[in-house]
Amino acid sequence: MTPDPLAPPGDLLQQPFTPVDPARALAFDDVHRRYPALAGFRAGLGRTTLLDVPSVPGGARIVAKCEWENPVGSIKDRTAYALVADALRTHGDRPAGELRLLAYSGGDLAAAMSSLSTVTGVVTRFVLASFSPRSLLDTLESRGCPVDLVPKERGFLFTIRTAQRIAAEEPGWTLVFQHANPVNVAMHEATTGQEILADLGDRRPDLWLASIGSGGTLIGVLRALRARFPEITAVGVTPAESPYANPDAPSGQQTYEGSGGHGHGIRQPFVKAYDHVISAHEHVTYPDAFRAMGEFFDLTGVRIGSSAAANWLVAKQYAARMPASSLIVTVFPCTGSPEQWAELGR
Ligand SMILES: Cc1ncc(COP(=O)(O)O)c(C=O)c1O
Structure with a gap:
């Protein structure tokens, strides 16, 4: 493993993460009073659809949280x-x-x-x-x-x-610093995760999987789901060109959006703190994720971005190995860019 020559002293990217109580971390009443428009933005966040998405024949069911429904269009x-x-x-x-x-x-x-x-x-x-x-x-x-x-x-x-x-x-x-600020995890625990629990009602999720950028989504939602379902399995997804905990220097190859390891053996702090809980890390190439955007659109008429497509591909791989009665939960972070859809010709 080559150490990162550009790491600054006291590098925030390599500080240990300690989770915080979301109720205290997200106590923003005073801020909302000073910036009423921010309170308006907050009111428009979340309550996104948990969508049943195509699985494999005879495999587990897959549901995905449609995060492009947020005000600016992504998770x-x-x-x-x-x-x-x-x-x-x-x-x-x-x-x-x-x-x-x-x-x-x-x-x-x-x-x-x-x-x-x-x-x-x-x-x-x-x-x-x-x-x-x-x-x-x-x-x-x-x-x-x-x-x-x-x-x-x-x-x-x-x-x-x-x-x-x-x-x-x-x-x-x-x-x-999105990779170190605990409000990132707290926000997903208190909103994305709690919304998924509410949407599931009395259905028990067996597997939660999500692509890792900062890891805020994967870990925040995991904390919410584990509080009610301690046995749930969690899987991280990263680009094959830039996997989580990659020991090599970054290659700079194209990857699917918004996600990836950093190279030099650096582990995202939120994810590192839960390494013992995450059962596997799966990897998806950019060409596979890009193709799956088109495939998902052809099947459903719904536009998902490349990280969503990566999550969908991994969810289907797991669905094929799990009983039909099982439930996989994942997230679709965004719809992809106009440039990608033009390239896909759809
Ligand atoms: C498109 C997309 N997918 C997935 C993620 C992963 O999100 P997180 O930072 O919560 O791990 C991001 C974050 O940048 C993203 O933009």
């Missing part, structure tokens, strides 16, 4: 709300104009946080990889958000390292 709307509200709580009653946020993103977090920047008036700057779709860059520009593009060949870890370097060199920017 990251939940994360963005929690991270921004937390930053505003820390900022206290000083004017919003005195706070300038900086975030690295695979794309969806930037879309959501840029919308929140218009809602709160807080200038927000993004570090993104150079493969970011034109449609996203146009949105960020129209919302007045500065963008630093880093070469996609360096992998997502370099995007994170660049944001850390900017925060160290330019102290006027407050770095929002």
Whole structure:
């Protein structure tokens, strides 16, 4: 294993994670009073559909939470709300104009946080990889958000390292660190996870599986589900080109969206804290995920993004090995970009 030469001292990406009580971590009443539009955004979050999706003949049932129904269009709307509200709580009653946020993103977090920047008036700057779709860059520009593009060949870890370097060199920017802030997990535990429990009613889930970006979704929902179903199995999904805990340096190959290991043996802190609970990590190539977007659309008429398609492929593999009476729960983070659908010709 090669250590990461760009890791800063006290690297947040490698700090141990301790879960927090969601009720306290997400106590944002004062922030909502100061920023009523943020309370409006919060009210529009969640309550997304838990959809029955095609499985394999004779296999387990599969249900997926349709996260594109969130206000800006992805699961990251939940994360963005929690991270921004937390930053505003820390900022206290000083004017919003005195706070300038900086975030690295695979794309969806930037879309959501840029919308929140218009809602709160807080200038927000993004570090993104150079493969970011034109449609996203146009949105960020129209919302007045500065963008630093880093070469996609360096992998997502370099995007994170660049944001850390900017925060160290330019102290006027407050770095929002999605991989370490416990409100990320708390938000999924309190909303995504609780909504799934409510949607399931008296049905017992046997397996929860989700693609890992920060791991906030996988671990937050797992914490909620395990509180009621301690025996539930959990599986993580990452790109085959960039798997969880990959010991090598990042390859920079194209991967399905929003997810992936960092290389150099680095494990996302939220996931690392639950390594003993996660029964397996499965891997999906970009070509397979991309093809599955088209296949799912042809079967259902519903557009799912490449990370959703990766989750669906893994869910079907498990469904084939499980009894028909079993239930697999997964998540569909987004619909994919207009550019991807144009390439798929659908
Ligand atoms: C499209 C997509 N899928 C999956 C994920 C994984 O989310 P999390 O950061 O909660 O692990 C993300 C996060 O960026 C995403 O954008």
